[in-house]
Amino acid sequence: MTKLWQQRLQRQQRLMLRYLRLVFNEFFMIAVFILLGGAAYSYAGYIKTLTAPLWWSRPLVLILLLVLLTVGHFATLLQAADSLFLLPQESALKGYLKQAFSHSVPLPWVLLSFVCGFLVPFLEIGGGRSLISIGVLWLSVLILKLGQLWGQVVQLYLPTTQFRSQQVTFYGLSLLSLGLGLYSWPALGFVFSILTASISRWRLQQVQQQHLFQWQLALNQEASRMLQIYRFFNLFTDVPQLQGQIKRRRYLQPLLRWTTGRTTNPFLYLNWRGFLRGTEYSGLYLRLLVIGAIVLLFLQQVWLALVIALVFSYLIGFQLLPFYRSYWDYPQQRLYPQPASRRQQAFLKFLTPLFVGIWLVFSLAAYQLWLAPFGWVIILGVGVFNVAFLKLYVPNWLKRHEN
Template sequence: MLNAQELWRNRLNHHSKEMGRYLRLMFNDHFAFAMFFFLAGLAYVYQQWLADLPEGFPSALVIAIILGLVLTYSPIRTMLKEADLVFLLPAEAQLGSFFRNGIIYSYITHLFTLLFIFVALGPLYFTTYPERSGSDFLVLGIVVVVFKAWNILSHWWEINSRVGWTGYIDPILRTLLNGLTIYFIVVGNAWVFAVITTLLFFGVMMYDYTLAKRRRGIAWDLLIEKEQARMQAFYRIANLFTDVPHLKKTIKKRHWLVGLLKSPIPFQQDQTFDYMYRITFVRSSDYLGMYVRLLVIAGALVYWVPNFWFQLGFAFLFLYMSGFQMVTLWHHHKQLEWLDLYPVPLERRKQALLKWLFQLMIVKTFVLGIVFLLLWNLIGVAIVWIGGAIFSYVMVYKYLVHRMN
């Protein structure tokens, strides 16, 4: 007879080891220092912003939107594998405790993120409502914790109902009702409306439960698909720091961008890897998105942070992060043995990647300098453009070249 509890413990133990192995590689000394500086800078910016919080700022609406979205996003970890659709499906009746443990585990892990965001919103809450006591904020916290459990249960029943339209309508309804309930509680004088939206949310949850009970079974294929998608998302992040053999590569065409980047490359043998790394950067699902996100975040921080030295710090920090993460392009084609058949020396391949990394960092340096120019901070423009160019050269040709070796 199948022991569901033992199966769950084995799956959880394997999952913890898998995550721990990659997390240790991701949070190395360099990245940990960068994250510490980033969080410290955000805390400083947040504190300065609260000190100058404009009168009439819609704090209740902002808190409601943030918490509403965080409450709605409630993926469930089941630790299922593709082969389970064949080997465990016949024993579905014995796996009640297995799936129950998955729901409880998901709830506990989500609580860490939820409580971190909730505590971070505390200063905004008390700045806007200085007359409120800690007990008022505690009541809001209890509501948030309860609603998180309801959202996870509702999502579980919605998946197993297999009713296609609920996958689109249900998250929208839950986000709306989550946000409205939080908003009415934060406002403080609309408790009647908060009770109404709570009852409506409970009604949506019970409707999901009814649909799931009619189905009478577990949606194995959907749960496995979602579990694999979450693991692949984690692997894509980990792949920016180390080689991940479990990662399934996804390719996007992006014809216009490919044409734009390959047009300057001459049709010559020694330009083979110049072409390849540019195409890989654009068409892979890992690199272009990360590069653009880091650029947008860096530009926003430089523009909004009031302190000049923090602005410079963020500019150079994100330059460093871009170079550090893009160097994983070197290992992107590690499994393709036919690359060794190219009549191009290995040293030329290294030069092609280093040249492309340097160009990427120079582009980011130029854009960040434009942000300083918009602020009419000419000293910042000079420091970022000159210092950023020197920093990019040293990092690529002195530091990243050793990481490639």
């Protein structure tokens, strides 16, 4: 079991590193660093405006920490064939799950530590808490996360109804622990967090002795966990493990007729039909567009907003380019071949309305900066960038990949 776990962990780490390299190569991290820098700058400016404790600061932090306890899932790395081939070794599964638990802890702890560090000045000024009490609260959160992960392992043994009652107990005790840490005695809250996690650990030992491991539930949860990871990477690069779905979407038929019109170029119709009915590229376009618009809504610096808008415009355009190869192997092309120039012309006409949509959404999302000094730079800059991308970069990319 130990060797099997190590092999699967190494295989998953290689896969994640591969996608991380692809994300780095596509400049996503540049946008992340700029976004984090802008958020930190705005947050620091907001903290300077606080002069007295706020009544709503502690309830807000309490709700935030409870929500963050649900972030991070237990990674079993189980596969569909395991329910057959590992079933005779179910008695040795406890050691396997113990290794899986050790692997599942560090990432949620890093995330929770980052958030708690981010909340330190807000709790110190807006919440009226000392650094020592905030440090004890941070330790309580980490201990509670251990209990929450042990609860996820318990779920793999218990029926749904019994597990739900245990979850209610866990989050009730977590609410009490965090409430004590925020409102009165942090040390007492820390003791309650240890008690809460200990109850989850004790309950796990009980269910492993009294119940059988639910293989199908574990396989479904692992598949769901990996799907969430793949969907995140799919925002910025192509993920073969995600298969796009085809949906008819009759309500988009008028848009298809409007965009294709009476064109005699079959590739323009194919591009729009595939984009509107498929989920891979249309979903990618909409997700990045919404994320970029949300980021722009909260930025107060003109030049930072311009950089973010340009980076997201590039990411959206760069991710749409592989769609050009979708119909290279279309059977009708061999019966009625079309010159490459018509295919390239159709793809440019297909991209133009999409980039107009990017320009409109990002310009409207930055409405709060229109009246600021140089606020017009955002509208002009995104427009010029999109035109240059369509007129200069895309034609060269198409010719290079056509050859």
